[in-house]
Amino acid sequence: MDKEEHIAVDPTFYSMVHGVEPDDFQSETTSLASTIAKGRLENGRSHILFIVLDYHQPNPLFRAPIGDSPKHILDIGTGKGSWAIDVADHFPSATVRGVDIFPPPVTWMPPNCLFEVDDVLREWTWRDPFDYIHIRMMYGAFDSEGWSQVYKQAYDALEPGGWIEQVEMDIRVHSDDGTLKKDSVLAGWGDLFIRCSERAGRSLRTQETMRGQMEKVGFVDAHEELYKIPLGPWAKDKQLKEAGQLQYAHWNTALEGWAMWLLTKFGEPEPWTKEEVQVYLARVRAELKDPHVHRYGYCRRVWARKPTEELRRQEIKCEPSP
Numbered sequence: 001m002d003k004e005e006h007i008a009v010d011p012t013f014y015s016m017v018h019g020v021e022p023d024d025f026q027s028e029t030t031s032l033a034s035t036i037a038k039g040r041l042e043n044g045r046s047h048i049l050f051i052v053l054d055y056h057q058p059n060p061l062f063r064a065p066i067g068d069s070p071k072h073i074l075d076i077g078t079g080k081g082s083w084a085i086d087v088a089d090h091f092p093s094a095t096v097r098g099v100d101i102f103p104p105p106v107t108w109m110p111p112n113c114l115f116e117v118d119d120v121l122r123e124w125t126w127r128d129p130f131d132y133i134h135i136r137m138m139y140g141a142f143d144s145e146g147w148s149q150v151y152k153q154a155y156d157a158l159e160p161g162g163w164i165e166q167v168e169m170d171i172r173v174h175s176d177d178g179t180l181k182k183d184s185v186l187a188g189w190g191d192l193f194i195r196c197s198e199r200a201g202r203s204l205r206t207q208e209t210m211r212g213q214m215e216k217v218g219f220v221d222a223h224e225e226l227y228k229i230p231l232g233p234w235a236k237d238k239q240l241k242e243a244g245q246l247q248y249a250h251w252n253t254a255l256e257g258w259a260m261w262l263l264t265k266f267g268e269p270e271p272w273t274k275e276e277v278q279v280y281l282a283r284v285r286a287e288l289k290d291p292h293v294h295r296y297g298y299c300r301r302v303w304a305r306k307p308t309e310e311l312r313r314q315e316i317k318c319e320p321s322p
Contacts, residue, residue, distance in 0.1 A: 006176045007228055008236040009294055061087055062134065063225065064163035064303040070094050070131035074157070076120055076150070077138045081106045081113075087134075088113035097126070120153070121146055129159045135166040139206035140197055144213075147206070151217045158306040164219060165303040168207035172297065173231065179293045185283045186295060193258070196266040207300040219304035231295040232288070247297075251288060255281050 054060035061083065071094055075084040078098030088096040088110040098104065098115045106115065121142065133154045142150065154164050172190025173180065180187055197204040211222055230244030231251065259281055263272045272280075287293070 010236040064165045066132045072130045074130045074133045076135045133164045139168045140202045140204045161308045167301045170298040199266040211302045214304045222304035225301045227299040228296045
């Protein structure tokens with residue numbers, strides 16, 4: 001969807017929720033829960049959301065053209081491991097490694113899927129070079145220097161011609177039709193958290209900076225896709241409606257985790273008390289319940305390639321002499 005294209009509103013949605021005060025849009029729209037999405041939300045890292053949005057793509061799990069037979073794939077910030085498991089199923093001859101600072105709560109995985117507990121800011125010790133490295137929903141994980149280090153190590157760890165891909169959210173909330181009032185809590189949500197994150201030294205603007213940082217360490221042939229993701233199932237389009245439902249459920253389960261540490265440590269004008277955060281989140285939840293506000297957020301996907309040896313040699317030849 002183009003950044004300027006407005007999301008069409010489902011006119012029947014109002015009659016569906018008229019006269020009720022739902023604690024969860026999801027409870028009032030259970031007919032929307034498809035088998036692909038039901039029960040598969042991840043805490044902060046739902047790849048199912050992007051499967052819904054990229055349903056028209058040959059493989060919505062990724063956009064980089066990695067071919068039909070990659071050998072080694074790395075998933076940084078694997079979370080609950082769902083993406084790594086799905087990709088391992090899709091490429092049974094590949095070895096897929098999911099890495100995070102905590103082990104994923106999985107009870108089963110394909111034999112070609114491995115999960116490791118590690119810190120990607122440390123020196124990478126994997127022996128085999130990767131054909132593809134995937135990063136998802138890691139905004140705020142590192143400071144700028146840390147991100148540069150991750151991209152440099154990813155570059156060094158890829159085969160020539162290998163791909164990196166990253167998906168990140170813009171935490172600001174928007175509307176195209178004026179239904180999100182400028183003085184609402186949600187209208188100021190994103191800017192508040194961005195300011196707090198920058199005081200903490202870990203900016204939440206990752207989606208704005210990731211492409212430039214990839215290119216700075218040497219990645220080429222960069223592409224990007226910008227999505228509008230509804231917050232609530234108010235969209236007319238079936239896939240956007242389902243994405244909005246998933247996003248609404250995700251917000252409701254993750255709000256306190258997002259807010260409590262950041263606001264009690266780096267809130268403005270001074271750190272907030274836990275009670276102040278709880279009052280603030282109650283206001284956020286109350287606004288989220290309003291079905292007449294057509295909110296959405298942006299999400300950006302970037303994929304870029306490590307040059308082949310031949311291309312790299314050409315670039316070196318073209319570099320001016322000192």
